[in-house]
Amino acid sequence: MPVDDDIFEKLRVELRRGSLVLAVLGALREERYGYTLRQSLEDAGLLIDEGALYPLLRRLESQGLLISEWREEAKRTKRFYRLSVDGTDTLAALLHEWNAISDSILRLTEKDK
Amino acid sequence: MDLIDRYLAAIARRLPADKADDIVAEIRDDLLTRQEAREDALGRPLDKSEVSALIKDVGHPLVVASRYRPQQYLIGPDAFPFFVATLRIVAMVLVLAFAVTAASSVVFGHADIAHALGRAMSNLFSSAMLAFGTVAVIFYALERTGFPADHLAKWRPQDLPEVKDKQPNVWGSAFEVAIGVYFILWWCGLVPFPTYYGNVKGLVLLPDPVWAAVWWPVLALMVARLVYNLIQWLRPRWKAVLAVLSVATAAGGLGLAYVIYQAGHWLTASGTLPADQLADIDHGVNIGIHWAIVAVGAITVFQCLQELWRLATSRPGMITVKAI
Numbered sequence: 001m002p003v004d005d006d007i008f009e010k011l012r013v014e015l016r017r018g019s020l021v022l023a024v025l026g027a028l029r030e031e032r033y034g035y036t037l038r039q040s041l042e043d044a045g046l047l048i049d050e051g052a053l054y055p056l057l058r059r060l061e062s063q064g065l066l067i068s069e070w071r072e073e074a075k076r077t078k079r080f081y082r083l084s085v086d087g088t089d090t091l092a093a094l095l096h097e098w099n100a101i102s103d104s105i106l107r108l109t110e111k112d113k
Numbered sequence: 114m115d116l117i118d119r120y121l122a123a124i125a126r127r128l129p130a131d132k133a134d135d136i137v138a139e140i141r142d143d144l145l146t147r148q149e150a151r152e153d154a155l156g157r158p159l160d161k162s163e164v165s166a167l168i169k170d171v172g173h174p175l176v177v178a179s180r181y182r183p184q185q186y187l188i189g190p191d192a193f194p195f196f197v198a199t200l201r202i203v204a205m206v207l208v209l210a211f212a213v214t215a216a217s218s219v220v221f222g223h224a225d226i227a228h229a230l231g232r233a234m235s236n237l238f239s240s241a242m243l244a245f246g247t248v249a250v251i252f253y254a255l256e257r258t259g260f261p262a263d264h265l266a267k268w269r270p271q272d273l274p275e276v277k278d279k280q281p282n283v284w285g286s287a288f289e290v291a292i293g294v295y296f297i298l299w300w301c302g303l304v305p306f307p308t309y310y311g312n313v314k315g316l317v318l319l320p321d322p323v324w325a326a327v328w329w330p331v332l333a334l335m336v337a338r339l340v341y342n343l344i345q346w347l348r349p350r351w352k353a354v355l356a357v358l359s360v361a362t363a364a365g366g367l368g369l370a371y372v373i374y375q376a377g378h379w380l381t382a383s384g385t386l387p388a389d390q391l392a393d394i395d396h397g398v399n400i401g402i403h404w405a406i407v408a409v410g411a412i413t414v415f416q417c418l419q420e421l422w423r424l425a426t427s428r429p430g431m432i433t434v435k436a437i
Binding site: 058 | 136138139140142143145146147150170171172176177180181
């Protein structure tokens with residue numbers, strides 16, 4: 001029986017949601033403000049819900065993984081984000097996890113390739 | 114610009130005051146940056162509908178503002194199973210309490226079936242709404258104190274009922290709990306008690322002073338018995354607690370029955386009926402109560418002995434594993 005499109009979409013969103021934090025942390029190894037961060041995510045093939053990015057950045061900042069500052073650029077003040085020291089360590093740990101999961105999934109699905 | 118200002122104001126109204134300016138400034142910058150990028154690509158200013166579409170991409174003000182709150186749900190996924198289980202228990206007790214009330218109204222002739230059912234359904238609905246709301250508020254508060262993380266960390270498989278343990282009859286237990294709740298409410302004067310004599314014109318049965326003297330002990334006994342029934346229903350594995358409560362309530366019940374029995378007279382018939390008729394009713398009612406107290410006392414002694422025997426012969430906590 002073919003899987004319903006809605007079911008697939010829900011599973012896809014669930015799968016991507018978990019990896020989004022990793023992508024944001026990874027992209028913020030370089031300092032960026034919201035618009036350029038989203039651009040870099042989109043360029044890498046990761047679309048993010050318009051209204052979800054800034055709350056996510058605030059949450060990561062309140063968890064001590066990001067630091068931010070308001071600065072003027074292109075005649076407007078913008079809030080720039082970058083990884084904190086803790087964020088850098090956490091990103092390394094998460095990437096390790098990510099690679100381990102990826103390896104496991106590959107091993108499990110190898111015969112389907 | 115007007116649309117964007119209105120949109121940002123709608124978000125700001127729903128944000129915590131100390132963070133609103135900062136958050137709105139960031140969203141404003143994002144919207145304006147995206148507007149400029151689009152205008153650069155098109156080589157012309159955006160019209161109102163295009164700005165509107167840009168805003169809609171960000172989301173409804175209520176949704177956008179809510180994403181900045183630390184709590185995104187009323188009752189989280191960990192607490193939800195406990196919430197549903199509690200609601201089920203509350204629903205069962207309510208359904209049975211109102212069923213008992215409706216049935217007794219019909220049996221004692223206070224109402225016909227249709228009226229009794231109609232009133233029960235109407236009262237059940239309002240009580241259910243109130244009870245469910247109360248449970249939701251309690252769980253909302255519990256979740257903010259860390260529930261059920263502590264419970265999930267502390268629970269032990271050893272505390273689960275053994276397979277051979279007699280599983281409580283869910284509806285039977287709910288019935289006992291419902292009766293207990295109803296009795297306590299009646300004892301506190303919160304609900305009427307359906308009585309047959311109410312249909313006899315000119316007759317009033319007045320409780321004797323002994324009832325006022327034992328009001329608190331009876332209430333305490335009924336609450337303890339309600340707790341016992343709840344534990345038997347929901348935590349049948351707590352055998353030691355059940356045994357202690359059972360013996361304590363049986364002993365308390367026996368003591369109370371003795372005190373009440375000593376009074377010798379429990380209800381006084383009065384009213385506008387002829388004196389000899391009132392005297393007959395008074396005598397008949399008190400004879401009935403006399404034997405009822407004797408019967409309750411005998412049953413209580415039996416239960417007490419049975420529980421003591423169980424306590425003496427069982428070893429709580431021991432798990433027998435059969436070799437296969």
